[in-house]
Amino acid sequence: MNTQPLDPKFAQSLVDIIAAELNKNVNIVDKKGIIIASLSKERIGQRHEASTIMLNSGQAHEFSVTEHDQQHFSGVRTGFNVPIWLESECVGLIGVTGNSEESASYARLAAHFVEAALNANLRQEKLVNALQEKQALHQHYIKKIINIQEEERRKISRELHDETSQALTSIIVGLRVLAETTPAKKAELLQMRDLAVNTLDAVHRLAVQLRPVVLDDLGLVSATQKYIEDYSKKYKIQVTAKIDPQLLRQRFSPELEINLYRILQEALTNIIKHAQATEVQVSLVKKTSVLSFTILDNGIGFHSQKVYKHRNHACLGLYGMKERIAGLDGDFSIHSTINHGTCLKIEVPINRKPLTL
Incomplete structure (x- = not known):
């Protein structure tokens, strides 16, 4: 015993x-x-x-x-x-x-x-x-699933960037040359070239969503700032980022960085789909050995019990976030009030020991 x-x-x-x-x-x-x-x-x-x-x-x-x-x-x-x-x-x-x-x-x-x-x-x-x-085994398999997903995303992103993008670039250049040498079909060929250019842009955006290069190269803070900047421009929402200065050059474990980045993506996507917010605040602060990550919006809020009860897409998104944070031995909380917005708060240990079974 x-x-x-x-x-x-x-x-x-x-x-x-x-x-x-x-x-x-x-x-x-x-x-x-x-x-x-x-x-x-x-x-x-x-x-x-x-x-x-x-x-x-x-x-x-x-x-x-x-x-x-x-x-x-x-x-x-x-x-x-x-x-x-x-x-x-x-x-x-x-x-x-x-x-x-x-x-x-x-x-x-x-x-x-x-x-x-x-x-x-x-x-x-x-x-x-x-x-x-049982909980440890559950977390073990959830982490394996997430790791497999991320590896597949990385692989697809690389293929889109290295192969699909190069093929589309070759088509664009070829259509441009062909248009210059075929005056009778120039308008149609340039139209096809523009379509290929738009497709190339879409492929680039998809590759970034699947696995942002900036996250691998520069880390969580730079990737967060870049994502917020692109998000604010695309959706015309004022997003204020409060980043702890001591984090600007700090790197964390790949597991922590990708999971917090995915939560940022999911949370900001939910705000666009459901919150009707005009302002968002994102905070990333280091507290001794804990990283605190907060996302606050001024949207319409929601009844958390109703969301969990109906098990809709938003509920699945929240469950996904909770699973990711549980795999990091962190704390996840979300507070929402009707017509007064929503606050999502995450705290994860920076130097955690890996789970062993």
Whole structure:
């Protein structure tokens, strides 16, 4: 077992309950023979010599303590002692002071009560451990899925940039040359060239959305500033960025940078789709070993419970953000008030240890 089954505080609480119900002096001994809980507080910490001898024999069993034993063994009083069993292991004994014959039934009843309490605690501990393992496994697979997605995005972005863009550039140049040498079809050819130019621009934008080069080359801060600048121009929304000066040249782990960047993309996209906001504030601040990331808008807000209940696209987006932050051992919170905007706040540890299974 990973935890000590007979915790002294827990044992004392059981002794107090049992002693009050039985109106008897009760004590609990751990598997080393030390009294760890007793109605007689002066006995706590003493060695119960008779229990020690029995436990060291390797054969746990009930036994009585007579007046003769009390005179010859230290730390003992007349009464009856019963082993406490937990998953086929003797973890200690419980004793009831008094006449041996009268105390035997009380001691057995007390032992059953203690064993029931210990088993209940053990079941709860196992359930908690199983839940923690399940959550850890869930996060492990979520991270693997996200990593695979990001690698595919990186791969597609590179192919769009290196192959598709070069092919379109060649077509554009060829159409231009062909238009100059074919006066009769010049207008149609230039029109086709313009279409190819627009397609090339769209491919560039798609490649950047899939995996911005600035994120890999310059880091989270530069990528955030560039994305906010492009976003503000495209959607005509005033976006104010508050960046901690000490972060301007700092790089973080690739995992942290890409996840926070994706959350920025998702949050600002949600603002355009749902918030009807005219102003947005983005804050990136370092607090000792924690990175704080906040996105605040002055939009129409929403009822968070309704969004989660209906499980629409916005809800899926929020769940996606929460999963990303959980994978970083961070904290995610979102507060929204109808007609008073929404505040999304994230805090993630900068120097975190990787998850191990």
